[in-house]
Amino acid sequence: MIDYSLYLVTGRELLPPGQDYFDSLEQALQGGVTVVQIREKNADTGEFLDIALRSKVICDRYNVPLIVNDRVDIALAVQAAGVHVGQTDMPVSIVRNLLPEGTIIGVSCNNLREIEKAINDKADYVGIGAIWSTTTKNLNKPIVGVRRVGELLQKLDGTSIKAVGIGGIKSSNLLRTLHGSVSTTNRALDGVAVVSEIVASTRPREAASKLCEILSTFRNSGSVPNAMSTRSDYSVENVLDGVIQIMSCVREHNPLVHQITNNVSIAQSANATIALGASPIMATTAQEMEELSVINGALLVNIGTLVSSAYEGMTLAGSCANAQKKPVVFDPVGIGASQFRKSAVNSLLNTWQASVIKGNAGELAALSGSNEVQSKGVDSIGSGFKDPISFVRNVARKERCVVVMSGKTDYISDGTNVAVLTNGHELLGQITGSGCIAGSCIASYCAGAMILARGENQEGKLALGDVFLGAIGGILALTISAELASLREDVKGPGTFFPALIDELSTLSTRNIRERACIEIQ
Template identity: 85%
Template sequence: MIDYSLYLVTGRELLPQGQDYFDSLEQSLQGGVTVVQIREKNTDTREFLDIASKSKIICDRYNVPLIVNDRVDIALAVQATGVHIGQTDMPVSVARKLLPGGSVIGVSCNNLQELEKAITDGADYVGIGAVWSTSTKNLDKPVIGVRGVGELLQKLDGTPVKAVAIGGIKAQNLLRTLHGSVSTTNRALDGVAVVSEIVTSTRPREAAASLCKILSAFRNSGAILKAMRTRSEYNVESVLNGVIRIMACVREHNPLVHQITNNVSITQSANATIALGASPIMATTAQEMEDISRINEALLVNIGTLVSTAYEGMVLAGSCANAQKKPVVFDPVGVGASRFRKGAVNTLLNTWQASVIKGNAGELAALAGSNEVQSKGVDSIGSGFRDPVAFVRNVAQKERCVVVMSGKTDYISDGTNVAILSNGHELLGRITGSGCVAGSCIASYCAGAMNLAQGEDREGKLVLGDVFLGAIGGILALTISAELAAMREDVKGPGTFFPALIDELSMLSTRNIRERARIQIL
């Protein structure tokens, strides 16, 4: 059985000046490389044979299989473990006839059609990519992103075919690659193929060891967020108890919530955050993100005003938050309004892992590629989803995070459980930025969940249940406060409603939550 975990693809042209290829190869094996593919696209046959023969000797020394790119004749000559075939190379069926029994054949795949053909043809493994843009190979097909890998992996369910992601994978994006490249049925990658991260290093042993450490941490800890919980773990009482604990934690610890949000509603969002007991910081400059990620306890990214400087900050802020294991709340405002926004959202979600995605029906429909509900700017139009519970659960499974679908009725899912919340008041829809404020409330309560996680002897690890409760709590805090504000005698309409809403957020009590929450758990 081959261990595909850390699959090295060689590239002598990338070696640092003065670095010997064979020494680099041996060091990478010492660092933990589990498979080697030798690739020599511009080398004549005699030189390729010599390099492959010596590489095979080194690989045998560490009991690591050697796979030859494209050249079946070279693989036969050096008795390699197998070959890797591209879409324009020799067909799998022909290679299988030429190679001895038991030989391994891998195939490069970029889309569903290529993957299905590789399965039908009897490939032993597939190399899926490119996952990220890469300078080591001229790409003639689109970068598919980590979320695209997950969609392809679903086709491998029930087959013996292994899967390796390839293309631009480095230490800084490896965890995102592993966590995001999972199907909705939890079919994960069997390994990652790496080129430049090891080959260009002057210390290939350390480079390989660093990648192995990340791979091991991912498999041992379940990555940024733990796996989905079973439905039996939640009921109305347990959810409300969890929300109340988070509410108290926010007020006691005053967590710092970093918000890159809509310019139209910065003041409203900041005031709501303070009213709940948290502390806002509204920083957008990319150069600040690494420092802020060390001190904040949650990040909110809202693309309402998608200017270039803020976008650069969003890309980096999410990556830094992932590295610090901080919850990330993402609000893809108006994602269906333009191709630019769709492209930006796709890039963000492929670059970092969201803990919570919050949107209205139109925004989530655009994100999921559904035509059931349409967007009109930042609003939804249409009659709604035929089965909103199944929809929000499916999006949560696909994105591997908690999903909040806001509206007259709010639906929240962790991919298994679904909470249906029926609180709120029509005046919320008549003020600017109520959706942005909802994101701030969710982020504040996720920050509270982060504080609780750190205090419960879990090494500060955030699990999906924490942000599920944080999302429910954030929505309940806002919608119940809206009901209380609307009942006040001093509220005459939208203009007097928002100040009253801030007051009620600041005075929200445990009793308000218990008595007024209208919630179902499915």
């Protein structure tokens, strides 16, 4: 049985000056490479054969299988473990007839049609990609992107075919690749193929070892704070207990909440964050994102004002937050308004993993590609989803995070459970930035959940379900405070409502939560 975990694809043209190919290969094997594919697109047959023979000797020394790219004759000559072919190379069926029984055959796949063909051809494994842009190969097909890999993996359900992700994978994006490349049925990648990260390194042993460490970390403790779970013991009582615990934690510890948000509502969001007991920092400059990720408790990314400088900051901030295992709350404001926004959201979510995605029905429909609900700018239009519970649960499974669908009724899912919340007041919809404020409330409570989890686990891994509870808590805090504000005698309309809302957020009590929360768990 081949271990596809760390699959090295060679490329002598990438070697640093003075680096010997065979020494680099041996160091990579010492660092933990589990399978090697030798690729020589420009060598003549004699040179390829010599390189393959010498590579085979080294791989045998470490009991690591050698796979030959494309050339069946070379594979036969060196008694390689397998052959890898592309879509324009020799068909799998013919390769199978030419090779000894038990030889491994892999095939490159970029889309569902190619996956289906690989299944019909009885390939042993598929290389799915390119997942990221890459300079090691001329691409004549579109980038798959992390979030589309799951759709391809799902086609492999019920088969014995293994799957390896390939294309632009390196240590800086490996965790994102592993976490995001999972189907809704939890079919994951069996390994990742790496080229330049190892071959172009002056220290290939250390490069391979670092990749192995990331693979091991992911398998043992997950990648980023999220709440994908199969937990089924949630009840209204224990959810409210968790929310109250998070609320108290935020007020006690005053976590820093980094927010890249809509310019229209920066002040409102900052004031709401302070009222809850957290501390806001509204920073967009890319140069400070790495330092801020170390000290913040959570990150909120809101694309309401999508200018190039802010987008650069968003891209780096999310990656840095993932690296620090800090919750990332993402609000794709107005995604359905333009192709530019859709493209930006797709790029951001392929670059880093969100812990929570929050949007109204129209925004989430645009995100998921559904035509059931339409949007007009930042607003939803129409009567909504026929089955909102199933919709939000499915989006959570697809995006591998908690999903909050805001509206008159709020739906929050971790991919298994769905919380249905019916608190709130119509005045919330009559003030600027109420949706942005909701994101700030969720981020503040997710920061509190992170503090609680770190108190129980020094490695900083969130306990199962904490982000789910943080999202529920953030929505309840805002909607219950809105109800309380609307009851005040000094509130005459939207103009007097917002100051009252901030007051009520700052004085919200555990008793208010327990007595007023209108919540069901599905």
